[in-house]
Amino acid sequence: MTVSEPRTSGAAKGTGVAVLITNSQGEYLLHLRDDIEGICWPGYWALVGGSPEPGEPLADAIARELKEETGLTIALEEFATVAQRGAEDLGKGPIAVYQGHWDGDAHALPLTEGVMLHWFPVTTIPRLRVPPWCREVIGLHRAR
Template sequence: MTGTAPSPQRTTPGTGTSALITNSQGEYLLHLRDNIEGICWPGYWAPIGGRPEPGEPLADAIARELKEETGLTIPLTAFTTVHQDNAEHLGKGTIAVYTGHWDGDAHALPLTEGVMLHWFPVSVLPRLRVPPWCREAIRIHQAA
């Protein structure tokens, strides 16, 4: 997997979108996905994200997904693009990753999809089921 940091003005090509949300402690807000057949990465911890509607710009898609799934409306910045290619977990294509910052109680958010939201420090990520594309996005983010 590789990632490149696009300029914020450029529309990042992608088949999916994701929001790496951090807090003032440097933790990442991750979403425990439902463990059901027919979705990408069931039972994994991943950032909030999804796919754009036909004709929907990626920046609008991630803002919509974040609002729909968590109720959050925060500024997001285009950050990088990562590739996922894992047919076993229905994940294939590119993910346009956006970043944002929020200090709040993850468990108080009105989650509409998945099992739960939780803040995690980077040191805990190796012990979690996290998709490889997500690990790559966080690695790039940590290096930036």
């Protein structure tokens, strides 16, 4: 897996989008994905995200996915691009990761996909079933 440094100009490149959301306590908002066949990372805790529609700018795609899946509309900025590797990632392209900040009750969000949203301190994340690309992005975020 390769994680690029954040971009400061130009559009992020990716075939998928995800958002790294933190709160004032330094916790990360993770999404428990449905454990059903046919989706990426079934039964894993992951960042909220999805795929852009044909011709849709990545920044618009992540804002749409975030709104559709959680009801949230928050300010987002480019963070990094992740090149996926591993069995679950075969045939998948890079993910453009954006970051945002929100202080709120994750369980009160109107979740439309997956099982639940939950805030996790970084110390708990190693004990969760999390895709390697998410772990890498969180590690990069923590290093800054």
